[in-house]
Amino acid sequence: MTTAVMQKSNIVDQEKGDAFYDKHYADGGWEYSRWREYLWHRKHLVKHFRIARGARMLEIACGTGFHTNLFNRMGFHCVGIDRSESGIECARKRYPRRAFHHCDFRDVPFPDNSFDVVVARGFSFYHYDLASYEAHEATRTLLRYLKPGGMFAMLIVTDLSGAREEGCVWQNTLDDYEAHFSSFGMKWSVDWAEGMAICGLFKPN
Numbered sequence: 001m002t003t004a005v006m007q008k009s010n011i012v013d014q015e016k017g018d019a020f021y022d023k024h025y026a027d028g029g030w031e032y033s034r035w036r037e038y039l040w041h042r043k044h045l046v047k048h049f050r051i052a053r054g055a056r057m058l059e060i061a062c063g064t065g066f067h068t069n070l071f072n073r074m075g076f077h078c079v080g081i082d083r084s085e086s087g088i089e090c091a092r093k094r095y096p097r098r099a100f101h102h103c104d105f106r107d108v109p110f111p112d113n114s115f116d117v118v119v120a121r122g123f124s125f126y127h128y129d130l131a132s133y134e135a136h137e138a139t140r141t142l143l144r145y146l147k148p149g150g151m152f153a154m155l156i157v158t159d160l161s162g163a164r165e166e167g168c169v170w171q172n173t174l175d176d177y178e179a180h181f182s183s184f185g186m187k188w189s190v191d192w193a194e195g196m197a198i199c200g201l202f203k204p205n
């Protein structure tokens with residue numbers, strides 16, 4: 001996946017983002033290796049967080065649905081949501097047996113406390129300033145969808161260098177992730193493997 005996207009500031013510009021992703025997905029979107037993604041997520045998501053088969057999962061920012069489909073094939077009941085209309089259209093065509101919703105992450109069509117696991121992979125809010133009000137609000141919102149005892153997993157590309165180049169996503173450091181995820185008053189974990197930060201937040205029972 002390319003790490004260069006359209007935003008310049010530390011605040012996610014939703015309108016520019018929508019235009020970028022709608023076109024990107026209409027052009028086919030990112031290509032993933034099925035086998036590589038399966039092995040990576042089995043090791044760094046499922047085994048790492050000990051997610052039980054059958055868990056009810058919500059994938060935030062699912063794009064064209066590749067990982068939502070993968071998580072279902074791995075034995076989870078996973079629903080995908082994304083703000084991009086063309087992303088969701090493409091996901092529904094590619095994976096007609098899976099459930100997808102075209103919506104903003106703040107308006108998912110499920111009540112609070114519905115999911116065992118919420119997964120956000122490559123979600124734009126975690127590509128920029130993790131100390132910002134917007135990033136904290138995003139995490140607070142995603143935590144609402146979890147059942148008590150549920151887990152939020154955040155996976156995102158970073159080389160950990162701390163680089164903040166204009167026109168590119170930020171390369172946040174492990175300290176940046178730790179500062180963010182330790183601030184919610186719950187159990188948390190922060191790791192990094194093969195180019196991605198792997199962070200967990202555990203909602204108390």
Ligand SMILES: C[S@@+](CC[C@H](N)C(=O)[O-])C[C@H]1O[C@@H](n2cnc3c(N)ncnc32)[C@H](O)[C@@H]1O
Pocket residue numbers: 014017018021030060061062063064081082083084087103104105106121122123124
């Ligand atoms: C870098 S892409 C990642 C897509 C996919 N998870 C992947 O890893 O290939 C970021 C995704 O976040 C979605 N997104 C951005 N802001 C959103 C929001 N407010 N609500 C829901 N989805 C959003 C975009 O539409 C885009 O599909």
